[in-house]
Amino acid sequence: MIWNETKECMSRDEMSALQSARLVKTVNRVYHNVEFYRKKMQAVGIEPGDIKGIEDISKLPYTTKDDLRDNYPFGLFAVPQSEIVRIHASSGTTGKATVVGYTRKDIDIWSECVSRALSTAGVGKDDIIQVAYGYGLFTGGLGLHYGAENTGATVVPMSTGNTKKLITMMEDFGATAIACTPSYLLHIAETIKEMGVKDKIKLKAAVCGAEPWTEQMRIQIEEELGINAFDIYGLSEIMGPGVAMDCKFHKGLHVYEDHFLPEIITPDTLEPAAPGEVGELVFTTLTKEGLPLIRYRTKDLTSIDYSTCECGRTLARISRFKGRSDDMLIIRGVNVFPSQIEAALLEMGETSPHYMMIVDRENNLDTLEIQVEVEERFFTDEIRQLEQLSKKIGNAIHQALGISAKIKLVEPKTIERSMGKAKHVIDNRKLV
Amino acid sequence: MYVKQISIFVENRKGRLEDVCTCLDENGINIKSIILADTNEYGLIRMIVSDVDKAKLVLKEAGFSTIITNVVAIKFPHTKGMLKKLLEIFSEEELNIEYMYGLSTTTEEAIIVFKTSDNEKAVNLIENKGGEYGIAIIEESNI
Numbered sequence: 001m002i003w004n005e006t007k008e009c010m011s012r013d014e015m016s017a018l019q020s021a022r023l024v025k026t027v028n029r030v031y032h033n034v035e036f037y038r039k040k041m042q043a044v045g046i047e048p049g050d051i052k053g054i055e056d057i058s059k060l061p062y063t064t065k066d067d068l069r070d071n072y073p074f075g076l077f078a079v080p081q082s083e084i085v086r087i088h089a090s091s092g093t094t095g096k097a098t099v100v101g102y103t104r105k106d107i108d109i110w111s112e113c114v115s116r117a118l119s120t121a122g123v124g125k126d127d128i129i130q131v132a133y134g135y136g137l138f139t140g141g142l143g144l145h146y147g148a149e150n151t152g153a154t155v156v157p158m159s160t161g162n163t164k165k166l167i168t169m170m171e172d173f174g175a176t177a178i179a180c181t182p183s184y185l186l187h188i189a190e191t192i193k194e195m196g197v198k199d200k201i202k203l204k205a206a207v208c209g210a211e212p213w214t215e216q217m218r219i220q221i222e223e224e225l226g227i228n229a230f231d232i233y234g235l236s237e238i239m240g241p242g243v244a245m246d247c248k249f250h251k252g253l254h255v256y257e258d259h260f261l262p263e264i265i266t267p268d269t270l271e272p273a274a275p276g277e278v279g280e281l282v283f284t285t286l287t288k289e290g291l292p293l294i295r296y297r298t299k300d301l302t303s304i305d306y307s308t309c310e311c312g313r314t315l316a317r318i319s320r321f322k323g324r325s326d327d328m329l330i331i332r333g334v335n336v337f338p339s340q341i342e343a344a345l346l347e348m349g350e351t352s353p354h355y356m357m358i359v360d361r362e363n364n365l366d367t368l369e370i371q372v373e374v375e376e377r378f379f380t381d382e383i384r385q386l387e388q389l390s391k392k393i394g395n396a397i398h399q400a401l402g403i404s405a406k407i408k409l410v411e412p413k414t415i416e417r418s419m420g421k422a423k424h425v426i427d428n429r430k431l432v
Numbered sequence: 433m434y435v436k437q438i439s440i441f442v443e444n445r446k447g448r449l450e451d452v453c454t455c456l457d458e459n460g461i462n463i464k465s466i467i468l469a470d471t472n473e474y475g476l477i478r479m480i481v482s483d484v485d486k487a488k489l490v491l492k493e494a495g496f497s498t499i500i501t502n503v504v505a506i507k508f509p510h511t512k513g514m515l516k517k518l519l520e521i522f523s524e525e526e527l528n529i530e531y532m533y534g535l536s537t538t539t540e541e542a543i544i545v546f547k548t549s550d551n552e553k554a555v556n557l558i559e560n561k562g563g564e565y566g567i568a569i570i571e572e573s574n575i
Contacts, residue, residue, distance in 0.1 A: 374441050379497040381439040381547070382530060383469055383476055408473055411443050413495050 003119035007258045008313045020053030022286035027051045030292050033078040062295045073099040078292050089137040090236050100236050101290040113242035113256045114147020120245050121205045121230040123177045125152030132180035135159040139240030140210050144179040160419035163191050174202045182213040183422035189224040207232050209241050211421045212321045212339050216346035238283050249310045252317030259287045264304050278303045332366045334403045338424040344400035354415045360428040368405040373412045433555050434502035435572045436484040440477040441497040459490045467533040504554050505570040507543045521561050
């Protein structure tokens with residue numbers, strides 16, 4: 001199902017022309033309405049007239065999360081506050097929250113993007129969808145909610161908090177779709193199994209996002225629940241969920257490029273990355289009114305593929321995230337992404353993907369401990385075999401990361417289950 | 433001819449063994465024998481209980497990973513040299529002992545639980561060669 005065939009399947013030339021026209025307008029708008037951008041452009045000697053199309057994008061300065069924080073709360077808004085109908089704020093754990101604002105038209109476009117995403121997952125007006133993202137300042141809950149209503153689906157605003165109630169309603173209502181974080185869905189799947197109601201569940205699709213997850217985990221969710229699971233991508237600074245969406249071919253996430261212009265840069269040099277190369281994803285909003293952002297650095301690492309997808313969409317596809325440059329840990333000088341550990345564990349197939357990395361420093365040397373739950377199906381009666389399991393996990397981690405880790409087997413369900421974004425790292429290193 | 437033993441994975445944390453015992457107690461399950469094998473970080477509790485299937489169910493509900501294993505319970509006269517004799521029977525046939533622990537002893541007889549590299553062979557050996565020394569397999573119903 002393609003929600004907006006005109007936009008999702010337009011030729012590359014038409015798309016470039018549309019993006020160029022919209023970019024010129026956006027640059028004009030921010031130059032005249034946002035002091036921060038005017039000053040930034042003046043500082044590098046650029047005027048709106050210098051930007052004639054997307055080929056000129058690299059002349060423009062970048063925007064970072066710090067810029068949003070420095071202009072807290074409404075400093076980067078491009079319209080008077082009276083035009084803003086909604087505020088969201090990021091779930092940032094450090095410093096001030098980053099605040100984003102939407103005009104009515106922004107909300108409409110956001111809903112359009114989420115409708116495109118839901119259609120891609122096969123969710124339409126005949127479906128009953130449980131939105132189990134947190135409702136509130138986080139964009140996940142309301143973003144999916146408005147989009148699903150726009151689609152015409154029956155929306156059940158579950159939010160997070162009561163998993164058993166969610167499952168009971170899933171069963172009673174005959175819910176066919178769910179939107180939540182992938183780690184929460186895995187927890188829901190476990191609980192469904194415990195409650196012994198898998199046969200009574202009519203779920204067929206899940207739209208999961210807000211945290212990086214691996215292809216293996218996606219497949220595991222599909223198998224455990226007998227559904228199709230899709231990756232939805234977004235970030236509040238740009239809009240929220242619905243910036244890009246996975247299709248049934250799972251060969252990258254389709255970026256809604258008519259609204260968000262993607263670029264890939266090399267984080268070290270800030271130069272555009274070579275085509276197909278992995279780098280940091282950068283977005284310029286093309287239609288946002290409330291908070292238009294120019295070349296916003298997402299910190300997410302990916303690559304772009306501009307070829308037409310088997311599903312028929314011509315939209316650029318970003319590959320499944322390698323991780324966030326933010327989430328990256330440097331352990332003993334090696335770059336480590338939690339998602340690499342998840343992938344290694346799932347590949348072994350002998351442990352659950354619930355894990356916790358504990359990084360510490362002993363005698364000036366970084367230590368990495370990985371706690372892994374011993375699921376019943378892998379539990380054996382012999383210590384020798386449990387030790388072999390630890391060793392096997394250790395080897396797999398070593399191969400994946402290039403550094404060794406201490407493996408600690410823990411009891412099932414002892415690693416905290418998250419209803420929002422999963423926490424996989426405890427870094428106890430004190431930076432002196 | 434085998435006895436069903438339940439093994440439970442526990443982390444080395446305060447109160448975990450107690451949690452296991454509480455769970456069994458609350459469900460009216462009696463522990464007939466217990467042994468704790470420990471490593472630095474976790475322990476493995478092996479138990480013979482009055483109702484092994486129920487024990488597995490209730491422990492699973494309480495969040496423990498468990499596994500049921502067949503072990504062999506062997507009784508022999510409680511006299512000097514009997515264990516040595518038993519082990520000789522095993523080693524002659526190159527049977528390895530994975531682990532063993534006492535189940536009960538009286539002044540007349542002792543019962544020891546064995547997990548061997550080949551339980552079927554162990555049972556056959558005892559049945560064929562144990563008789564002359566008074567060594568015999570104990571059925572689960574007799575424990």
